[in-house]
Amino acid sequence: MSQNKDPVATTSTSTEVLEHFSRGKTFHVARRADALSDTPDGSSIADPDTERKKALTALTAEEEKKLIRRIDWRLIPLLALLYVMKKLDESNVSNARIMNKGTPRAILTQLNISSDEYGMITVLYTVPYILAETEAGMFPGIILQLTYWYRPDEMATRLGWIYVCGSIAGIIGGVFAYAFNGVSGRLGVSGWQWLFIFEGATTIVLSALILFRLPDFPSTTSWLSEREKAFIQARLPPNAPRGAEENFSWGEIVTSLKDKRLWLFTLSWALQTCGGSGVKFYQSTIIANLGFSDIATAQLLNIPMSALAIIIIVTCTWLAGKGSIPIPLFPVAFTVIIVACYGVMTAYPSDVGVYIAMMIGNAVSTAWFPLMWPWRAQTTSRATGSAFAIGFVNSYGQVGDAIGPQMFLDKYEPRYQLPFGFSMGLIALCGLNCAYTWWVTRHTERDTRKHKLARLEAKKHNNVVLDDVSDHDLERAGR
Template identity: 25%
Template structure:
């Protein structure tokens, strides 16, 4: 099992009240916190931060993927859009989404999380409301481009925020909460769309218009929660008492190697751009995101293709999304407990491969529907666990910010592909492409696992003096006592 930062700390347990603020920069490297007190602190952090983080990501993904719900509710016909034009509208979102991910991630600390995340949330919420008044395909293109530019900063930003609060061995579980929101947005989006589409005709407006308007208003309300609930410095959060703030300082000192300097450095970004882990992770993410964006955007259309009407389609997506979310919570918990990442990505892809094969083969509709449940396991576990695998293996902060931003840029170009391969029921091209992407991902996962294992062994040999240290970079995650999670 991979070593954690706590493995390098002294065995002595220290209560928060025994830590003097003035001694923190020097003494905390040799201190550990009382496990019971730290567990209580984690529960408090989760209770205050996690609901807000989940809600903002839920609203983000809801506003992004509701285009799948309005498609089956008649929007293309009302704005006189062809199938090709509507597919382009789905894909064009990712042009600005991928372009803005890395810049927003790198700028987050300078702009502060509170200002950046709240501003992005408000702008995309207003854009969503405006989408309810679109009358032509040009308006839909413009709205999708603005949504992409704003939402591109949220996921990297939230991931970076989590690394400011939690240790390496605590992160998969917290990242899983974001992907649970992805699943919940599908389930909640289907349920909400089911209800909102019944407003068809209210105020002489189509039901799909109300989907955009109501969901946009919901997102604006979440923006206020972000402003008041996510402090730019989590270690001094308003809900922490004096002892808990001392504990946060101890945890920060324990993670000093992982977090690094507060000063922006281009050299750290350039170091990361030469890191093979980034490109292996990005390639895996691209393959996994083919599934994520194809599945989450077009699941209603896939199920409708099995012979169900539009309202049945909306509520039949709900258990599928819930299955994917719960499976990720379970896998992430074991991944954190054992400090193992890559093997979980590999194993959770296997049900996905089986599921897509069941959908593609001439099986009864009930079997195909069961296949969507199997697909959901790979859809949500793969991207989330792979991103965590990168998060915990890159340090310090600005190197990690660049890694998350550029990895997401590489991965999210899959959204462009997803919009083009899922065009016409029964989506043989899209589902066939997805199972092929899963197969390629399995090969890349093995390659990255072997590369990281080789780097860990090289560090061990250098530390024992068995080989000369010829490495050009020896700081952050390249330090000899920084053990990569496999």
């Protein structure tokens, strides 16, 4: 076949394998909704690759679009609700610290602890996850769940909406804290206690909904036809986890531990959380110490930060989902912005300047994560390996949640200039590590984008790309 440079070559035979050229890379495509023959005479053979190609061509482009939309509506709202409760929990631990401040109903007064001792809550909250990866049942589970249903280049948009809901939780948390701050003392219960009672009861109700409504794997889902099940699994990359795999494999864990990308991503997570979690944890306190207004109104000043985070997340994940911009460029650029904002907070030009810098810095810091996870998912492999790698990065990378808040001791208030300076240095190191990780993963990342662009172009002609992305990063780097 002549290698012309048309976006998609066409022939008169719809079942013939065609060629597609995407920025110098050749992909084989086939017409959709036409059965590919296993042999020249049309006889069937038991060949997994042939079965995959037949499944890929089973749906038209419009049918695929409707199917993915149906999966989105079945999956994303439930995962988003889970993440909302997680973020409400995090934000209100911070909010509770200043509720009814200066009164006998304040949490520090009632628990008879100092501000620095309250900061140790993050250590008690985080260390069990680090030691036992027990959090792997929640947020890493969300990421793993997405890898069973979506390609890595499709995850940014879905994670974007999940993180948007998490940012909305920051707004809701501020409103709840404001409201319960006003009813403190009702029935002998303080405002911070009402806040935690409400969160706990809501979580129990949500858990029942998730148990019965959240789907497991495409192959075991009752609301998909057999043709749709086969199609969803066939369109996933070769290294994606699948429900039919064995439940546990030590070999995949050993392989993951030998992969230097696991350690690079974990280091990025640890540096980012160390540099950003302290600022976020003391956000409400820092705003209150700026002296803008009373404590209750200071809670509401958290809301613009969440609103800005929503705008950044939606915009950047939408751009990343187009496939034209390398995903690693976003987190690297974000670290530059965060460093600049933390620099303003360290210099402390004025109260308003610090508030604006904190608003931008924390919003961009929140947006860093949904752009990192699709990148991380490109380089995981199989069921056990993916679950382990995702849980490992999330759990051990959370060391910053324990360390970060310990930098913001009472002796540094109200301006916290030295902690801001340390945070700025840690984020700068994170940016450098992300840039190096981008270099290590550049082949797979580039091939993933090219494959995305090829699929988008093929859909315009009701074709499907038969080739897929193979992970050769470490082979090319000579390990």
